[in-house]
Amino acid sequence: MAKQVTVTSAVQLSEKQKSVLVSGLEKKYGKVDLKEKVDENLIGGLKVTVDSQQFDATLSTKLAQLRKTLS
Amino acid sequence: MDIQVAQIIFQIINFGVVVGALTFLVYKPVIKTLQERSKKVQESQQAAEELIAERAESDKLKQKTLSQAKKEAAEIVAESKRLADKKKEGLAAKAKKEIQAYLQEEKDKWESEKKQLIKQIQSQMTDAVFAVAQKVLNESIDKKTHSKLIDQNIQEIVKSL
Numbered sequence: 001m002a003k004q005v006t007v008t009s010a011v012q013l014s015e016k017q018k019s020v021l022v023s024g025l026e027k028k029y030g031k032v033d034l035k036e037k038v039d040e041n042l043i044g045g046l047k048v049t050v051d052s053q054q055f056d057a058t059l060s061t062k063l064a065q066l067r068k069t070l071s
Numbered sequence: 072m073d074i075q076v077a078q079i080i081f082q083i084i085n086f087g088v089v090v091g092a093l094t095f096l097v098y099k100p101v102i103k104t105l106q107e108r109s110k111k112v113q114e115s116q117q118a119a120e121e122l123i124a125e126r127a128e129s130d131k132l133k134q135k136t137l138s139q140a141k142k143e144a145a146e147i148v149a150e151s152k153r154l155a156d157k158k159k160e161g162l163a164a165k166a167k168k169e170i171q172a173y174l175q176e177e178k179d180k181w182e183s184e185k186k187q188l189i190k191q192i193q194s195q196m197t198d199a200v201f202a203v204a205q206k207v208l209n210e211s212i213d214k215k216t217h218s219k220l221i222d223q224n225i226q227e228i229v230k231s232l
Contacts, residue, residue: 011217024229057224
């Protein structure tokens with residue numbers, strides 16, 4: 001059964017980018033079913049959600065972390 | 072002149088009787104009365120002297136008691152004054168302490184409010200700065216930069232798996 005993976009990015013991923021990502025994910029999780037989402041609020045970068053795990057490299061998250069550190 | 076012996080003797084006897092009668096009836100009672108009176112006078116004098124002495128003694132005692140009472144009264148007044156002064160000092164010190172405590176409390180409150188206000192302003196400024204940064208980033212990142220960023224992120228994610 002294919003693993004459900006959600007990738008949310010600020011802009012649409014290119015086919016090459018999707019392919020590299022899926023390839024990397026399949027090495028760990030086996031067959032994956034990639035679901036794409038576009039959210040401009042992320043500013044830049046992307047985040048990947050696999051089950052309860054999340055890999056967040058978005059600019060909005062980094063900006064929020066910086067704001068938390070400074071306040 | 073014929074000296075009549077019988078008459079002389081009669082006169083002598085008469086005289087003796089009169090003297091005896093007078094002594095018995097007058098002299099002795101008078102002397103007794105005089106002695107009694109003298110004794111009474113003496114007794115009265117003695118009583119008067121005793122009374123005078125008693126009075127003097129009483130006056131002396133009265134003076135001593137009065138003097139003692141005055142001394143005690145003065146001590147009581149002095150002690151009362153001392154206690155009143157001490158109480159006054161105590162009240163003044165207490166009031167001063169209360170005022171200082173109140174001022175310190177107000178100062179601490181002001182300092183706390185000031186810190187809170189500064190923190191609030193800093194937070195608002197930070198929010199404003201980040202809102203501007205977000206807007207600038209949104210407008211300045213082009214397609215090429217987006218693509219580069221995504222490639223970088225994908226590499227990071229794949230490496231971390």
